[in-house]
Amino acid sequence: LDKKVRQNNQESNNFINYKKMSENLAIVRQRLNRPLTFAEKILYSHLDDPHGQEIERGVSYLKLRPDRVACQDATAQMAILQFMSAGMPSVANPTTVHCDHLIEAQVGGVKDLARAQDINKEVYNFLSTSCAKYNIGFWRPGSGIIHQILLENYAFPGGLLIGTDSHTPNAGGLGMCAIGVGGADAVDVMANLPWELKAPKVIGVKLTGEMSGWTTPKDIILKVAGILTVKGGTGAIVEYHGPGTETLSATGMGTICNMGAEIGATTSLFPFNDRMYDYLAATKRSEIGDFSRVYAKELREDEGAEYDQLVEINLSELEPHINGPFTPDLATPISKFSEAVKANNWPEELKVGLIGSCTNSSYEDMSRAASIARDALDHGVKAKALFTVTPGSEQIRATIERDGQLATLEEFGGMVLANACGPCIGQWDRKDVKKGEANSIISSYNRNFTGRNDANPATHSFVASPDLVVAMTIAGSLHFNPLTDKLKDKDGNEFLLSPPTGAGLPTRGYDPGQDTYQAPPASRDAVSVAVSPSSDRLQLLEPFAAWDGKDALDIPILIKAQGKTTTDHISMAGPWLKYRGHLDNISNNMLIGAINAANGEANKVQNFTTGKFDAVPATARDYKKKGIPWVVIGDWNYGEGSSREHAALEPRHLGGLAIITRSFARIHETNLKKQGMLPLTFINPEDYDKIQPEDKVDLLCTELAVGKPITLRVHPKNGKTFDVKLAHTYNAPQIEWFKNGSALNTMAKANA
Numbered sequence: 195l196d197k198k199v200r201q202n203n204q205e206s207n208n209f210i211n212y213k214k215m216s217e218n219l220a221i222v223r224q225r226l227n228r229p230l231t232f233a234e235k236i237l238y239s240h241l242d243d244p245h246g247q248e249i250e251r252g253v254s255y256l257k258l259r260p261d262r263v264a265c266q267d268a269t270a271q272m273a274i275l276q277f278m279s280a281g282m283p284s285v286a287n288p289t290t291v292h293c294d295h296l297i298e299a300q301v302g303g304v305k306d307l308a309r310a311q312d313i314n315k316e317v318y319n320f321l322s323t324s325c326a327k328y329n330i331g332f333w334r335p336g337s338g339i340i341h342q343i344l345l346e347n348y349a350f351p352g353g354l355l356i357g358t359d360s361h362t363p364n365a366g367g368l369g370m371c372a373i374g375v376g377g378a379d380a381v382d383v384m385a386n387l388p389w390e391l392k393a394p395k396v397i398g399v400k401l402t403g404e405m406s407g408w409t410t411p412k413d414i415i416l417k418v419a420g421i422l423t424v425k426g427g428t429g430a431i432v433e434y435h436g437p438g439t440e441t442l443s444a445t446g447m448g449t450i451c452n453m454g455a456e457i458g459a460t461t462s463l464f465p466f467n468d469r470m471y472d473y474l475a476a477t478k479r480s481e482i483g484d485f486s487r488v489y490a491k492e493l494r495e496d497e498g499a500e501y502d503q504l505v506e507i508n509l510s511e512l513e514p515h516i517n518g519p520f521t522p523d524l525a526t527p528i529s530k531f532s533e534a535v536k537a538n539n540w541p542e543e544l545k546v547g548l549i550g551s552c553t554n555s556s557y558e559d560m561s562r563a564a565s566i567a568r569d570a571l572d573h574g575v576k577a578k579a580l581f582t583v584t585p586g587s588e589q590i591r592a593t594i595e596r597d598g599q600l601a602t603l604e605e606f607g608g609m610v611l612a613n614a615c616g617p618c619i620g621q622w623d624r625k626d627v628k629k630g631e632a633n634s635i636i637s638s639y640n641r642n643f644t645g646r647n648d649a650n651p652a653t654h655s656f657v658a659s660p661d662l663v664v665a666m667t668i669a670g671s672l673h674f675n676p677l678t679d680k681l682k683d684k685d686g687n688e689f690l691l692s693p694p695t696g697a698g699l700p701t702r703g704y705d706p707g708q709d710t711y712q713a714p715p716a717s718r719d720a721v722s723v724a725v726s727p728s729s730d731r732l733q734l735l736e737p738f739a740a741w742d743g744k745d746a747l748d749i750p751i752l753i754k755a756q757g758k759t760t761t762d763h764i765s766m767a768g769p770w771l772k773y774r775g776h777l778d779n780i781s782n783n784m785l786i787g788a789i790n791a792a793n794g795e796a797n798k799v800q801n802f803t804t805g806k807f808d809a810v811p812a813t814a815r816d817y818k819k820k821g822i823p824w825v826v827i828g829d830w831n832y833g834e835g836s837s838r839e840h841a842a843l844e845p846r847h848l849g850g851l852a853i854i855t856r857s858f859a860r861i862h863e864t865n866l867k868k869q870g871m872l873p874l875t876f877i878n879p880e881d882y883d884k885i886q887p888e889d890k891v892d893l894l895c896t897e898l899a900v901g902k903p904i905t906l907r908v909h910p911k912n913g914k915t916f917d918v919k920l921a922h923t924y925n926a927p928q929i930e931w932f933k934n935g936s937a938l939n940t941m942a943k944a945n946a
């Protein structure tokens with residue numbers, strides 16, 4: 195284990211530290227004296243203090259030392275702006291930035307990319323210069339989607355990575371523990387603070403059997419999402435094991451880990467195996483593969499390791515699934531799907547099929563998709579619905595261009611979009627339906643919340659494997675089941691599509707395509723980072739005010755949000771992405787998607803000082819101007835979705851004090867704490883119903899102490915005052931964040 199093996203081919207000074215990891219693990223083993231899961235091994239081998247760290251799954255806060263940080267361009271802006279305000283000369287841990295979220299799909303890859311480069315010039319310049327200045331690897335627009343680039347270049351078995359994007363777990367396809375975090379966590383690690391994570395529980399998923407025909411790795415996670423639901427993975431790492439894992443490609447395992455974000459899992463993991471070795475070799479990293487083989491014993495679970503929950507799936511019996519609409523855990527096997535379409539009155543006509551994205555754009559995915567398209571073309575038919583293809587990276591695009599899959603998909607009717615997120619994050623100038631018109635689309639993406647793809651709340655968005663997407667695009671109907679239903683060829687004769695085929699890895703190796711990487715220069719002193727004071731896209735940050743040390747009395751409820759309140763509802767993406775680096779401007783989208791329990795409407799709340807109804811951000815601004823703090827009341831799993839720290843920064847910026855809910859999604863809860871907001875939950879969830887939107891409340895912040903509840907005194911508009919008890923998950927250092935106004939203020943204080 196003494197060998198010096200580089201983490202990747204881009205950086206000459208960063209090495210894989212299996213030696214240190216195994217030493218840490220030996221210390222923890224001695225202390226715990228029980229078999230460990232793979233997830234635990236990775237986490238414990240990255241402990242800041244393996245001797246002293248308290249370790250109890252689901253209870254302790256682990257202080258960890260990740261190997262790497264990765265940021266996408268939408269989240270990197272705020273992360274770097276925050277890092278800058280900590281006043282350090284360069285990042286303390288290997289970091290990369292990836293430009294993928296800001297490219298809108300309109301007419302096809304080349305033109306869309308050129309337009310994005312023009313529109314986002316200021317942001318790309320800021321990122322490129324700040325990366326050069328602070329020693330960060332920079333992947334220019336056009337290089338591909340962050341998670342694909344990480345898998346191709348940076349992921350390694352047993353490593354620990356944090357990324358400012360919720361689908362960071364994609365790197366689990368190479369046995370890396372990769373966790374989606376908010377920008378504030380990334381800033382901690384860039385600044386060499388240990389990174390804190392509540393010791394996750396571990397859910398085991400045992401795979402047996404082997405897939406065949408139309409079933410793909412995507413169907414495993416679609417099935418798991420159906421079993422565990424969007425809340426089921428909260429606070430847990432999902433660890434796959436069993437003989438079935440040996441049958442999957444590394445990229446297929448990546449797909450499964452990627453979409454594990456949809457069940458709220460901290461991350462998902464596969465044990466190191468030969469398929470990972472093959473992928474490492476194909477991406478010019480056999481040295482890492484060889485090194486992993488030396489350390490292989492620790493790159494899987496121990497014999498007898500215990501899981502907090504166990505799910506078993508027999509791959510031989512697994513059917514292809516379609517999940518949705520509106521939520522990724524509504525799983526329907528293809529054999530029951532047509533029935534479900536009828537029963538639920540989902541729009542039958544399929545308007546658009548979309549393949550690719552960070553979830554499903556491997557060489558294998560594209561090859562199988564192209565095999566179905568070729569089959570259709572050979573029968574003289576093409577896509578009936580509109581069809582788009584998003585290659586996950588320039589390397590994938592160049593390779594499938596060279597090997598012919600791209601031409602087939604284009605001949606089939608596909609529009610090839612830029613190597614970027616595009617419609618997956620609402621960057622889609624969709625023209626075929628009007629806003630408000632009910633319609634169905636199906637994608638190989640991972641997330642299908644209302645309005646995510648095209649900002650049309652009436653769009654029924656389904657997710658499936660790329661195979662099913664292509665097949666259904668041929669039929670143009672949600673009733674089509676390619677396993678059993680026939681299509682008509684150009685002469686009107688019936689035919690059944692052949693099951694898809696395709697190689698996992700390109701036999702001629704990957705074609706890297708255009709060079710889109712910018713390494714940081716050796717001498718960085720002369721690099722200057724410019725932020726124009728008149729910019730509407732970038733704004734340097736002002737520190738938030740410290741807590742005044744008092745209870746908050748008689749303050750209003752800005753909104754009582756009802757039902758699903760995801761980070762998309764709290765801080766919408768789409769057109770707002772362009773303000774990710776400008777806190778004041780982006781705050782104009784705060785909670786505009788949340789449903790007000792008072793009237794069932796979005797973005798319409800009553801301002802108690804004027805009695806008038808207005809938009810949520812405008813009302814919050816008015817309270818802030820008048821010096822009135824406010825709270826939000828929320829429902830279950832508030833803040834589920836992405837790692838978007840803006841969803842926490844905005845309420846703080848607009849004068850919010852606390853978000854009080856029935857429960858939180860993990861990342862959002864931590865983000866709120868970091869920004870100095872109080873995330874609190876009803877000890878008795880029914881108390882949510884007792885509070886009315888027009889009530890006033892006292893929040894007894896002075897009661898905040900580790901493990902102690904906080905009192906919320908409710909003054910109903912009509913009726914008697916009553917108290918409800920609120921819980922929180924603060925530990926002692928986190929309480930300092932609240933007191934100092936934010937985690938960053940606390941850091942600056944410590945550095946001063």
Ligand code: F3S
Pocket residue numbers: 294339340341359361551552553614615618619639640641
């Ligand atoms: Fe991008 Fe969608 Fe993945 S937004 S990172 S392609 S989930």
